[in-house]
Amino acid sequence: GENVEQHPSTLSVQEGDSAVIKCTYSDSASNYFPWYKQELGKRPQLIIDIRSNVGEKKDQRIAVTLNKTAKHFSLHITETQPEDSAVYFCAASKKSSGDKLTFGTGTRLAVRP
């Protein structure tokens, strides 16, 4: 089955700096890669996603890049703000497996004011 690895497990940045979180996946048939933000005690919230026919996608301060050959994808947050502090999860899925999500282990991001 699919295996998703995520690094780093914790990340601390100064407000205004950029944050980068990286994930690798094992199943070359995976074709959908969402990123979720989870605040303490809350539900995972989709912040951005990318499909395998696209190499990069951007939404304001958030961008995701995908390298299908290397089987890795990354989340980039620019101009970080204290409210970006949360746990971020990457995930991967494929249509033939019913789109069930395989999650990474999470990155705890702390943005220092």
Added chain:
Amino acid sequence: NAGVMQNPRHLVRRRGQEARLRCSPMKGHSHVYWYRQLPEEGLKFMVYLQKENIIDESGMPKERFSAEFPKEGPSILRIQQVVRGDSAAYFCASSPRDKGLETQYFGPGTRLLVL
């Protein structure tokens, strides 16, 4: 358009009791996924259902756990004879997969505590 609803939000059970967790998908979504999140860990897939059908239960423990999504009403995740190791947050997600969209939207979760 209401989001994914789950209830109860918190559930306390003693060892050996039954736990019933309910999930109502977003309006127009007929695909439901259940995930379990242990403390300080990521989410793990348990089961994928469509109305009246279990499509994939490969992530669900073989004993004590069952799930259903009847024609009318919410999806139910049922845990019989709970043990302390069942303590976790259980999230459901729904998607409009039959419209060709795979995006999953999560409910607020049910936090199960087994004493």
